[in-house]
Amino acid sequence: MKSISAARQRKFRLGAAVASVALATTSLALQSTAAQATDVSLPPVHGGFDYQINGAYTPPSGVSIVSRDHKDSPAAGLYNICYINAFQTQPDDDSDDSSETPDGWGDSLLLHDKDGERVTDGTWDEVLLDISTAAKRDTIASKIEKDIDTCASKGFDALELDNYDSYTRSDGLLTAAEAQSYIKTLSAYGHSKGLAVAQKNTLELAANHAASGLDFAIVEECGDQDTDECAQAISDFGNNVIFIEYSDAGMAKACQYGDRVSVVQRDRDVDTPSSSHYVRKTCTGTGGGTGSSGHVGPIKSGISGYCLDVPGNANYNGAKVTVATCNGSAEQKWTAGTDGTLKINNKCLDVQYNGTANGSLVELYDCNGQSNQKWTTGSNSSLIGASSGRCLDDPQFFTDGHQLDIWDCNAGNNQKWTLP
Helix, strand or coil: CCCCHHHHCCCCCCCHHHHHHHHHHHHHHHHHHHHHHHHCCCCCCCCEEEEECCCCCCCCCCEEEEEEECCCCCCCCCEEEEEEECCECCCCCCCCCHHHCHHHHCHHHECECCCCCECEECCCCEEEECCCCHHHHHHHHHHHHHHHHHHHHHCCCEEEEECHHHHHHCCCCCCHHHHHHHHHHHHHHHHHCCCEEEEECCHHHHHHCCCCCCCEEEEECHHHCCCCHHHHHHHHHCCCEEEEECCHHHHHHHHHHCCCCEEEEECCCCCCCCCCCCCEEECCCCCCCCCCCCCEECCEECCCCEEEECHHHCCCCCCECEEEECCCCHHHCEEECCCCCEEECCEEEEEHHHCCCCCCEEEEEECCCCHHHCEEECHHHCEEECCCCCEEECCCCCCCCCCCEEECCCCCHHHCEECC
């Protein structure tokens, strides 16, 4: 099967008014969801997650939740989510099942503009399904329900019904109300088969998730948004949330919540490990993760022969952190914590005053669990600050004793670090 994953990655929009309504209804929504979910099993909260919608493979160690395409089989002994593209077609060249292509659906069930042209999600070459009338919604749902039957018969635990937000790409031809009516039909059917149902992205409708029969959330790229949409997802769904990121900066922000929800970074094509483009990282380092190791020793610079250093082995708040020639001394003996912290002398590597701008200085400070003391490893061996999305940076390269800062990640050797 060719790559289907790029078609799954959706940004979502969330206005201030929607956020206000969502916060006001959170308690009721969560209570309703809890009651609704009594007959279905939700994913284990904060469980290790892997996204395998472009091909199944043996899950990495530490994984307890897997999402796979409905054509694949579930992973034995894990919580399995069944992926279905429920609101759009597959591209003609992107499916091994011709029934999922535009022609396979039939022209009458595809959305057309005023000129009679098919309305396409141009980024992914998928035609939108026409859910504008109750009759069409019922007809389309009857076909998707066959895929849901497949998920249930194979032993999956939940559904991921993708492209819920397709109405936002319909040029005004479809509405949020129509999308909610349609997904409510599908979720009810899924529940009747004993399957939990995820809301995929579409946080502008999250306040209504209980009424729509949506039990938990799968959210892509909340860390790449201008607003804190990771927090909004948790506000609406509690900790029954799975975050998927595709960039190091987005991952760093999403990992601010990695102590309570499932977070994973994947490559944008969601490749299998046999591909040279395969990426899978987590906040804690499990299964190719981005977090720290729990080991003790020097943190080596990408500039040969230099290590992260605390001059004079200082142990007071505000002590500057520098680089110096690696010497094996106590002032270079760091502990890479499994919680994303980097510690020395019972202090944490800290961005001064919780700064997020380029040039914000790095120091030692009492460990307090805040995001300006959390670091994740990114591509090119960078260390990315969770609160800023910027990289730990040696601004003077080879100069001993110059205080480090954070800066836009640029893959320079002065931003490369090898943890103990």
